Amino acid sequence: MRTDALHAVRLAKIDLTLIFRNTTVLFTVLLMPLLMAWLFTQTQGGATIEGVSAKLFVLTGMPGLMMGFAVFVNLVNSLTARREELVLKRLRGGQPSAAAVLAGSALGALALFFGQVVLLGIWIQRTEGATPVNVPLMLLAAVLGVTVFGLLAAACSGLTPNAEMAQITVLPILLLLMIGSPVAFPTNALPGLLGTISGLLPITPIVKIMRSAFLGSDHYSGSGRALSVLEQWTGALPSFGILVVWIAVTALLAGWLFRWEPRHG
Template identity: 65%
Template sequence: MRTDVLHAMRLARIDLTLVGRNTTVLFNVLLLPLLMAWVYTEAVGAEKIDGVAGRVFVLAGLPGLLLVFAVFINLVNSFTARREELVLKRLRAGQPSGPAILGGAALGALVLYLAQVALLAVWMRRSEGVTVANVPMLVTVAVLGVALFCLLAAAFSGLTPNAELAQVTVLPVLLVVLVGAPIAFPAGTLPGPLGDVAALLPATPVVEIARTAFLGGDHLSGGGAALSTGGQWMAALPSFAILLGWLVVAGLLARWLFRWEPRHG
């Protein structure tokens, strides 16, 4: 167990070093989602949503969108390229176990993601005067969200024939999150079945829990009413249950679809 943890930390450090040397990955992972967030905030302007300014509402839910870029898209590309270059096969033949290899990728993605969320918190503090209301909740949903989207990335990489097609494979997930996740609107505003579907998307509980953690209000059942710290955790329990359910599904999909060796045929 201790050896696996050490291997995962070493692999995460290597991943972060490689990301730091790749300008394209840095732009796609760190800057592109923040640019999209700026577009969202400009679109909603000062309009009130759930009792807060539209810009604040969007920024507080942005962690759900950041997961797609910092974790999902990044890792689908990474897993697929390394599989086709036989890197995963060589790693697995060495000392690191399979869980250690995937854990190293998840740990590196978590560091990137937490850096983005910290940058977002600074942005909100300086531009909107908003300070994170519930840091433990924000960190908890960050860890669970990264684990979920890392497993989804492992599953989708197994469906991706080669690194060149990785950008195509991730598009459905990206579009679903951009259109269906309640980043710029409350999930309850969608009509009928669309609202039910949006509430069950894997990014939705992350968006709603993160928004509640940032603002300290009830942005889970809607309305944005102020909650105590304990009340925030209680209100978030159904969303955490959805998130844990997705973790189980994503784990099964990753186990079934992930490939350590290049696809043939």
């Protein structure tokens, strides 16, 4: 177990080194979400949403989209490229276990996501004067979110024939996450079936938990009232339940679709 953990950390360090050496990947997974956050805030004006300024509402929901880029897009690209270059096959046949190989990629993505959230937190503090209220709750949401999107990325990489097609493979899911998640609008803004679908997307509970934990107010139901620390945790339970279900679903998909060797035909 300890050996696998060390291998996972080593592989995560290699992943991060490769990302910071690749300007295109660095822009796509690290800077693109921050640019999108800036663009979103320019359209909000002086409105308020759920008891906070619209800009602060959008910025505290951005970790959801960051999860889509830093974890999902990043891992689909890297896992597909490594599979086609036979890197995954060599790693699996070597000393690290299969779990350590995948955990290393997930740890690298988690570190990248944490870096983005730290930059976002500094931005929010400098422009809006707000600081995170419940960091442990945010950390737990981040770990569960990375697990969901890491497993989803493993499944999607199995459907992707080569690294060049990875951008096309991730596009439908990425667009669904961008349009259906409550980053720039309240959770009850979508009517009927659309609202139900939005609430069940894996990104929605992440946005709700991150926003509520950062601001210390109720953005689970949308009332915006101040919550005690205990209420922040209990209010997050339905969102945690959705994430746990998604972990089970994506684990099954990853086990079924993920490939260690290049696709043929």
